[in-house]
Amino acid sequence: MEKRQELYAGKAKSVFETDDPDRLILEFRDDTSAFDGKKVEQLARKGRVNNRFNAFIMNALKEAGIPVHFERLRSDTECEVKRLTMMPVECVVRNIAAGGLCRRLGVEEGIALEPPTFELFLKNDEKGDPMINESLAETFGWASREHLARARELTFQINDILQKLFLEGNLLLVDYKLEFGLFHGEVTLGDEFSPDGCRLWDATTREKMDKDRFRQGLGGVIEAYEEVGRRIGVNFDQA
Numbered sequence: 666m667e668k669r670q671e672l673y674a675g676k677a678k679s680v681f682e683t684d685d686p687d688r689l690i691l692e693f694r695d696d697t698s699a700f701d702g703k704k705v706e707q708l709a710r711k712g713r714v715n716n717r718f719n720a721f722i723m724n725a726l727k728e729a730g731i732p733v734h735f736e737r738l739r740s741d742t743e744c745e746v747k748r749l750t751m752m753p754v755e756c757v758v759r760n761i762a763a764g765g766l767c768r769r770l771g772v773e774e775g776i777a778l779e780p781p782t783f784e785l786f787l788k789n790d791e792k793g794d795p796m797i798n799e800s801l802a803e804t805f806g807w808a809s810r811e812h813l814a815r816a817r818e819l820t821f822q823i824n825d826i827l828q829k830l831f832l833e834g835n836l837l838l839v840d841y842k843l844e845f846g847l848f849h850g851e852v853t854l855g856d857e858f859s860p861d862g863c864r865l866w867d868a869t870t871r872e873k874m875d876k877d878r879f880r881q882g883l884g885g886v887i888e889a890y891e892e893v894g895r896r897i898g899v900n901f902d903q904a
């Protein structure tokens with residue numbers, strides 16, 4: 666597959682067209698951002714680590730029957746994906762209270778959330794990714810009720826699969842954000858799954874091993890991502 670012009674540069678990834686109208690190439694860069702792009706730094710090895718991490722998770726989800734856009738690794742920092750028509754919404758599931766939930770509701774960090782919560786946010790940096798709901802998404806045409814219902818169903822199925830997978834590495838999946846799009850009419854998981862877009866705590870010590878290390882200036886960001894990867898069986902060295 667031939668790589669063509671850049672379609673879009675996000676905060677941590679760039680998207681390229683290819684000679685196949687149904688396929689795109691994602692390039693994971695070392696750029697790391699937080700707080701809607703207000704804190705940005707380059708972290709050595711991050712593009713490579715997240716590309717491999719994402720490939721491992723996407724393959725695990727695909728094997729479990731989840732429709733995913735990921736097709737294959739292409740290089741150290743690139744992968745090939747199906748071209749989706751993205752829904753501009755972010756689906757967030759929380760198993761344990763942290764981050765935005767604690768700030769908004771004054772809930773204590775670390776309490777178990779039973780059943781897990783589901784939140785929708787509009788993907789819009791200028792507006793600070795405001796929280797929305799199915800009604801607003803439908804009225805403003807961001808996504809249909811039917812597509813959102815399917816995205817929600819898939820998001821919870823993914824929760825079951827990934828909670829188990831991470832627990833085998835003695836890690837708690839605290840929360841995560843997913844983005845979906847349509848591929849020939851089918852709601853399909855897009856974007857990436859890496860420690861940039863989820864919270865993972867050591868199940869014994871509750872040490873943070875995700876992007877909160879960057880947000881909170883704790884250091885050892887990529888080392889933590891690599892440790893998480895090693896615990897769940899990601900091969901960071903393969904050609």
Ligand code: C5P
Binds near residue numbers: 755764863864
């Ligand atoms: O900030 P908040 O607590 O709402 O984030 C919930 C989860 O979604 C976290 O794992 C965070 O990393 C992820 N997230 C994200 N991108 C956003 C917003 C949240 O990856 N724009």
